[in-house]
Amino acid sequence: MQNASDLIFATDVQGLLVSLSKGGERILGYKTWELVGREFSELAARRSDLLDAMEEAIVRGSASRLDIPLKAKDGRLVWCNISIVVLTNRSGQRVGAVGICQDMSQWKEFQAKLRNVERFAEMGRLAGGIAHEINNPLAVIQEIVGWARTLLRDEKGLPESFRSEMEKALLDILEQTRRGRTITHQLLGFVRDVPPCWERVDLGDVARKAIGFLGHEIRREGVSVEVVGPEGRVESISDPRLLEQVMVNLLSNALDAIEEKGVGGGRIVVEIVRREGAWEIRVSDTGTGIDEAHREHIFELLYTTKSPGKGTGLGLPISKRIVEQLGGEMGFETEVGRGTTFWFRIPDRPTQWGD
Numbered sequence: 001m002q003n004a005s006d007l008i009f010a011t012d013v014q015g016l017l018v019s020l021s022k023g024g025e026r027i028l029g030y031k032t033w034e035l036v037g038r039e040f041s042e043l044a045a046r047r048s049d050l051l052d053a054m055e056e057a058i059v060r061g062s063a064s065r066l067d068i069p070l071k072a073k074d075g076r077l078v079w080c081n082i083s084i085v086v087l088t089n090r091s092g093q094r095v096g097a098v099g100i101c102q103d104m105s106q107w108k109e110f111q112a113k114l115r116n117v118e119r120f121a122e123m124g125r126l127a128g129g130i131a132h133e134i135n136n137p138l139a140v141i142q143e144i145v146g147w148a149r150t151l152l153r154d155e156k157g158l159p160e161s162f163r164s165e166m167e168k169a170l171l172d173i174l175e176q177t178r179r180g181r182t183i184t185h186q187l188l189g190f191v192r193d194v195p196p197c198w199e200r201v202d203l204g205d206v207a208r209k210a211i212g213f214l215g216h217e218i219r220r221e222g223v224s225v226e227v228v229g230p231e232g233r234v235e236s237i238s239d240p241r242l243l244e245q246v247m248v249n250l251l252s253n254a255l256d257a258i259e260e261k262g263v264g265g266g267r268i269v270v271e272i273v274r275r276e277g278a279w280e281i282r283v284s285d286t287g288t289g290i291d292e293a294h295r296e297h298i299f300e301l302l303y304t305t306k307s308p309g310k311g312t313g314l315g316l317p318i319s320k321r322i323v324e325q326l327g328g329e330m331g332f333e334t335e336v337g338r339g340t341t342f343w344f345r346i347p348d349r350p351t352q353w354g355d
Contacts, residue, residue, distance in 0.1 A: 007101035020053035045069040057084040058175030079104045097258035131184040138177045196239035203234040208249035242322045249315040250283040257287025282343040289336040
């Protein structure tokens with residue numbers, strides 16, 4: 001019993017623990033002497049589940065229960081399948097019970113991941129239809145904007161300031177519809193592995209465009225945004241639309257973190273630096289930071305720390321996938337209460353570009 005990897009326990013006739021296997025110590029984090037003399041049912045997250053199983057064992061001689069959560073010493077829940085057998089002496093008197101608990105925590109985690117995979121598969125099936133439904137009205141808007149710009153150019157007698165303002169507004173609408181089509185393209189690319197479109201890009205220009213997309217939110221939150229980098233053109237061979245999407249996502253997350261902190265104001269710094277023969281873009285905020293419990297999951301698909309209706313769990317996984325498609329890597333640094341820096345590093349030119 002002591003060498004078993006499962007949690008094996010024995011109780012007296014009153015349900016008080018008298019022994020615990022080494023496997024039980026490993027699974028729960030307790031030493032046997034810490035639990036001896038306590039009711040084993042106290043370790044159950046729902047004590048009634050374990051008491052019901054013990055009552056059934058007394059009546060029938062044995063009982064089994066699936067997916068019973070036990071409380072480990074460090075506060076985490078350990079999901080176990082539990083079998084309990086009543087012990088009797090030669091006279092048939094009940095003298096105690098023995099239970100075997102199989103740790104099913106890894107299986108529970110695997111089930112949760114399978115559910116996420118199923119959700120992702122469903123998203124993949126829907127992606128084509130969603131893109132079609134979104135792209136159709138965007139195409140109509142683009143056509144209307146083109147028609148409106150033609151009317152504006154042909155209209156005589158308009159004040160130049162009004163004409164200039166309207167032209168800028170129409171160009172902004174056109175740019176946002178293009179961005180919307182780019183996003184649907186990226187959603188399809190995530191499930192269909194669409195290759196990037198390589199061209200020469202100015203990383204500083206990409207950063208400034210991404211900031212411009214979120215101008216309204218930045219002004220609303222009263223956040224200051226600064227771009228720091230080399231003077232002049234910062235050139236790389238990459239896909240500007242994909243880079244813009246990564247930047248917009250990181251900036252949006254930074255704004256959410258600052259808003260969540262709830263102290264007003266805040267600061268975001270976009271830094272472009274040369275590192276290890278590549279360009280590194282760093283987006284730093286003065287927000288809440290990321291709790292340690294969330295850090296290892298932050299790039300998992302559909303995992304989000306945001307409140308319901310605010311986060312989808314797609315932004316960071318898609319951004320990481322995009323950066324890897326561009327031949328780079330992504331990571332982050334964080335400190336709770338002080339803020340987070342997400343960074344991604346891309347080469348000057350992809351291997352596909354050639355010499």
